[in-house]
């Protein structure tokens with residue numbers, strides 16, 4: 745590390761560690777090779793996953809920034825480390841769905857693969873102990889986490905992210921089925937996209953492949969024991985890298 749020195753470990757999640765640095769306006773994110781699913785009931789070590797998620801996230805955050813969408817991203821530091829602005833994370837998992845898959849099809853009579861037009865926005869309360877429950881607008885209001893204006897902004901940003909990512913992925917033959925983002929308040933009080941955007945947090949299907957299992961290039965390969973998880977993430981990285989400028993190194 746050159747531009748800053750690492751401070752205390754602030755937070756360790758399932759796939760990342762967040763460290764303070766000697767700069768108040770900068771925290772460092774380390775992407776781990778650990779994979780978890782089903783609220784951490786299923787766990788594995790997948791060598792190379794951390795680096796791929798760091799690199800993919802960096803390219804996608806830079807793409808969002810070029811599209812005028814504010815994010816916490818500052819730059820990559822090395823293979824598995826990213827520099828970001830500290831944010832106060834809003835404990836809401838924001839999911840946008842373009843095609844029905846996953847929990848949606850378990851909870852509602854909607855067949856997997858159904859195109860959702862307009863895209864569906866689902867908000868979940870981020871709390872592992874509670875199992876990240878689906879929120880209603882009334883429950884969100886009751887929690888008092890966001891003003892009505894901030895709730896509106898959160899939804900608008902999520903749909904903007906969807907538009908920006910969906911067209912980028914389509915250019916490289918990938919269908920953005922759904923994804924989860926987390927947002928936070930910057931020091932200036934703006935809502936910005938935080939956390940990561942990677943095949944751990946997006947469902948991505950290869951548009952050239954018809955087989956419903958073979959086309960999966962995301963964490964569902966791990967959830968469903970399909971094998972080839974890191975290879976699939978590598979394919980996503982290779983394709984996205986092919987159409988994006990190289991990620992900027994934070995100095």
Ligand code: UDP
Pocket residue numbers: 837839845846847848876922923924944945946947963
């Ligand atoms: N997702 C995530 N973290 C979570 C839950 C979901 O990144 O804790 C992502 C998931 O990878 C998918 C999207 O959010 O791209 C929608 O997930 P879904 O609600 O269908 O839940 P799942 O079927 O993954 O349990």
